[in-house]
Amino acid sequence: MPEVIFNGPAGRIEGRYQPAKKRGAPLAIILHPHPQFGGTMNNQIVYNLFYTFVNRGFSALRFNFRGVGRSQGQFDHGAGELSDAAAALDWMQALNPEAKSCWITGVSFGAWIGMQLLMRRPEIEGFLSIAAMANRYDFSFLAPCPSSGLFVHGSEDRVAPVKEVMAVIEKVKTQKGIQIEHAVVEGANHFFDGRVDQLMEQVGVYLDRKVGPEILKSEQEKA
Structure with a gap:
C-alpha cells in the first residue's frame, strides 16, 4: 500500500492509497475522526474500512486532515477539512479518469465532513457514516440527501447518542428515491x-448487498 503526498488547499496532504486492479473501478475515500482528539488516518476503524473497500475492488484512499501527521496546515473547525476532502477526491479522479462513481465514508467528525462533501459532489453515489455526531454538528443540510447510504452507531455511545442520530435519519428517510439505512x-x-x-460485519453486509457481489464477480471472472 503506497504512501502518497498530494497538494491540498493548506499545503501537502499525507495519505495511503491502494489502486484497484480493474480499470474504471469505483473510488472510496475514508475520513478520520476529530483531529484535536487523536483522530488520524491510522484510526483502527478507518484502517479496517479502507481494506473493506480495497477487498471489494475499489480504489481506496485514507488521508490525514490538515495539521495531522505529515499533512500541512492547521485545524480549521471543519471548513478547511471539507476542502481537504474535496482535494482528495479531485486527486483520486485525476488518477482514475475512467471511474464513474465514488463512495464517501467518515468516522465521527469525519462523518460530518463526508456528508457535506456528498452534498457538493454528484458523483458520490453512496456513503457510510460511522458514529455521526448529530448532537454536536448540524446535519440539517441533508434535506434532501442526494445519495443512499448507511448510518452505524453504537448502542452505548455517550458522545453521540443513538436517539440524536435517529432524529437525523428519520428526517432524511422521507426524501424521495433515497434509501437511508441504519444499524446499531x-x-x-x-x-x-x-x-x-461487529461494526465491520454490519458494514460488510451492507456493502455486499449494494456493490460487493458485482465487483467481486468481475474480479473472479478476470482471474
Whole structure:
C-alpha cells in the first residue's frame, strides 16, 4: 500500500492509497475522526474500512486532515477539512479518469465532513457514516440527501447518542428515491472499543448487498 503526498488547499496532504486492479473501478475515500482528539488516518476503524473497500475492488484512499501527521496546515473547525476532502477526491479522479462513481465514508467528525462533501459532489453515489455526531454538528443540510447510504452507531455511545442520530435519519428517510439505512452495534461505545469486528460485519453486509457481489464477480471472472 503506497504512501502518497498530494497538494491540498493548506499545503501537502499525507495519505495511503491502494489502486484497484480493474480499470474504471469505483473510488472510496475514508475520513478520520476529530483531529484535536487523536483522530488520524491510522484510526483502527478507518484502517479496517479502507481494506473493506480495497477487498471489494475499489480504489481506496485514507488521508490525514490538515495539521495531522505529515499533512500541512492547521485545524480549521471543519471548513478547511471539507476542502481537504474535496482535494482528495479531485486527486483520486485525476488518477482514475475512467471511474464513474465514488463512495464517501467518515468516522465521527469525519462523518460530518463526508456528508457535506456528498452534498457538493454528484458523483458520490453512496456513503457510510460511522458514529455521526448529530448532537454536536448540524446535519440539517441533508434535506434532501442526494445519495443512499448507511448510518452505524453504537448502542452505548455517550458522545453521540443513538436517539440524536435517529432524529437525523428519520428526517432524511422521507426524501424521495433515497434509501437511508441504519444499524446499531449492541454494546459499542463511540469508539467501538472491543466491537470493531461487529461494526465491520454490519458494514460488510451492507456493502455486499449494494456493490460487493458485482465487483467481486468481475474480479473472479478476470482471474
